[in-house]
Amino acid sequence: MVKFAPQRTLDCRGDACPLPLLKTKKAMAELASGEILQVVGTDPGSKNDLPSWAARTGNLYLGEEEEGNLFRFYLKKK
Numbered sequence: 001m002v003k004f005a006p007q008r009t010l011d012c013r014g015d016a017c018p019l020p021l022l023k024t025k026k027a028m029a030e031l032a033s034g035e036i037l038q039v040v041g042t043d044p045g046s047k048n049d050l051p052s053w054a055a056r057t058g059n060l061y062l063g064e065e066e067e068g069n070l071f072r073f074y075l076k077k078k
Contacts, residue, residue, distance in 0.1 A: 004036050004062055004074045012041035013070070020046045021053055024075070028059060031077045036062065039073040046071060 010027045012020040020041045027037055039050065047064065050073050054061035062074035 004038070006038035006074065007031065007035040009038045009040060012039055012043070012046070014042060016043050017045045017049065019043075021049045024050060024053070028057075028075065028077055033077055035077050037075045037077070039071075039075070041071050041073070042069050044071070046073060050075065 008027060008031060010023055012023055015023070020039065020043050024037070024039050027039075031037060039046070051061040053059075054075055058078045060076040060078065062076055064074070065072040
C-alpha cells in the first residue's frame with residue numbers, strides 16, 4: 001500500500017479519458033515544485049495515461065493504490 005502525504009487531492013471519479021489527464025495537468029500546474037498530488041478516479045485508462053504523462057513532462061509518478069474500481073494515483077511535481 002502506497003502512503004504519501006499529498007498537498008492536494010483531485011477527485012476524478014466518474015470522469016472518462018481524457019478528463020482525468022486534463023484535470024491532472026491543470027492541478028499539477030498549480031502546485032509548487034516538490035508537492036504531491038493525489039488523483040482519485042475510476043477510469044482504468046489512467047493506469048497507463050498518468051505514468052506516461054509524468055515521464056514525458058519530467059514529473060515523478062510515485063505509484064498507485066487500487067480498491068475495487070477506485071484508483072488513487074500519486075504524482076510529485078518536478
